[in-house]
Amino acid sequence: MNSQSDEIKKDTDFINESLINVYDSIMRIEESEIRKSRFKDITAKEVHLVHTIGLHDRKTTSEVAHILKLSKGTLTANLNNLERKGYVMRIANQEDHRIINLGLTSKGRLLYRAHDAFHTLLVKRFLRGFNDDDIRLIKQAMVNLEDFIDEVSAK
Amino acid sequence: MNSQSDEIKKDTDFINESLINVYDSIMRIEESEIRKSRFKDITAKEVHLVHTIGLHDRKTTSEVAHILKLSKGTLTANLNNLERKGYVMRIANQEDHRIINLGLTSKGRLLYRAHDAFHTLLVKRFLRGFNDDDIRLIKQAMVNLEDFIDEVSAK
């Protein structure tokens, strides 16, 4: 093996370890940043749930449970907490009285935007120094990863 | 805003959502793949711990707890499970009888390698179709991300 391919092996190994390490750190930072702000009663998991509800406005409880791959019972418990803390609202569905649609309160939307701003900053730094072609290339790598995930999930 | 920068905004938004989505999926897939193999009694968290112990052989319990950012009590509980299942061993330290060094059993090393093989495949697919320059570029993006994480963690 020559030094050129050694170099590339080192790069792929680095990418491998990085992919493993990065997420835990992001979750931890997200929680600590959010707790420095006015949202002191929120965990990383709860931010994630608020993000999902904000992204999928007025979806039903079952739909959100499916998106997050949580059981309906677990989601009910989480919703109780987030409703009590004033971030999420349950909206009775007028057509079908079995259905509860979910939405964010104005406090919930504030949290959503604060979290979104943090992520925008994160991605800005992730892509720092890259031109448009580079960004397309990195996007393609993420598409590859999602394709792989879909493939393995489907089989 | 012109259509060119619209395009790039869409790419960065995609990368943003992707970064959030991908990890959960990877954890889920890892667990389901590992459970299809001969290691049916293992959770994703436990694979992660086995990976860490494999990577940092013969480290002390406190060192591993620090690496994983777990309390010592939590690690003790996890070690009890993994020792019972036969993946991890506690090795009494001869110089200092307070210290327990951690290592993998041969079954643990098998799991370590199976998990590693899965990750190698994952990264291979992540980098599919890219040349050496592209890979260096993607590595740089991961370095950017780790730098950002370090920066925010430090402050």
Added chain:
DNA sequence: GAAATTTAGTTTGATATTCAAACTAAATTA
């Protein structure tokens, strides 16, 4: 159109995970 079935969400009961603080035993320092 009443009875049976299905669906949406909640409640319940059991199990897992985690942490901080108290604790034990060993090593180091005074």
Added chain:
DNA sequence: TAATTTAGTTTGAATATCAAACTAAATTTC
């Protein structure tokens, strides 16, 4: 040698999770 520090475990409390039982509403079947 006594006091302190260190490494790891135990304990007790708080959370999170799931599957299964349950309730109420809607749909289907006869």
